[in-house]
Amino acid sequence: MASRGRWKHDETNTRKMPVAYDSYYQTEDYVGAPYPELVAFYAQQADRGKLLDLGCGQGRDAAALARLGYVVTGVDYSEVGINQLHAVAQREDLPLRGVVADVYTFEPFAGYQHILLDSMFHFAKKERAQEQRLFRRIVEGSDPGTLLTICLQDVGEKVAVLDGLIAEYAGIEEVKRARFRYTFEDKASGHRVETPYLMIALRI
Numbered sequence: 001m002a003s004r005g006r007w008k009h010d011e012t013n014t015r016k017m018p019v020a021y022d023s024y025y026q027t028e029d030y031v032g033a034p035y036p037e038l039v040a041f042y043a044q045q046a047d048r049g050k051l052l053d054l055g056c057g058q059g060r061d062a063a064a065l066a067r068l069g070y071v072v073t074g075v076d077y078s079e080v081g082i083n084q085l086h087a088v089a090q091r092e093d094l095p096l097r098g099v100v101a102d103v104y105t106f107e108p109f110a111g112y113q114h115i116l117l118d119s120m121f122h123f124a125k126k127e128r129a130q131e132q133r134l135f136r137r138i139v140e141g142s143d144p145g146t147l148l149t150i151c152l153q154d155v156g157e158k159v160a161v162l163d164g165l166i167a168e169y170a171g172i173e174e175v176k177r178a179r180f181r182y183t184f185e186d187k188a189s190g191h192r193v194e195t196p197y198l199m200i201a202l203r204i
């Protein structure tokens, strides 16, 4: 396994800037409900503990997991999304807080028992290198034994790119690999798109 680096403990890399998701998130529950497969997987885990949701959006997963008893920190650069997450946390008195930050500079990854990235990795040619760097930073910067869960579209070569990254680290244990279908509905037009999805959980 590659060596684990040490990362500075600071969360001062917050920034305020308008992002496309700020306008998408004018629609409530823009991406819909959390995947039942994801919620069922986390419901089965013996250890709840602290969970970091990178690219948490409006907090559909973060809130669902806080309801299960995880102590959740959500990170997103959409201030609108983070405000909505805080509203749910307050309304339901959940162990859930949000940070407005860029996940590519956010740290630390240590101190969490769980890290989740749902629909954050796309591995399109333009962003592939920075997403690969983020994966490596998470693996090398998180505590040994952390459960890293990644949900991504199972189309094209995305899963092959992820598998290539996992193969770089001999010590990673694959805990779960589940395929399911996710339907995105554009609430304004009613247009629905169904996509094959993959959830991979890794003990890193």
Ligand SMILES: C[S@@+](CC[C@H](N)C(=O)[O-])C[C@H]1O[C@@H](n2cnc3c(N)ncnc32)[C@H](O)[C@@H]1O
Residues within 6 Å of the ligand: 019, 021, 031, 054, 055, 056, 057, 058, 059, 060, 061, 075, 076, 077, 078, 081, 101, 102, 103, 104, 117, 118, 119, 120
């Ligand atoms: C497809 S949405 C998924 C949201 C959430 N994970 C979910 O599944 O509901 C992608 C999210 O990633 C956020 N995002 C994309 N790039 C980011 C970055 N560099 N830093 C922080 N957030 C980012 C977007 O603002 C958006 O909320």
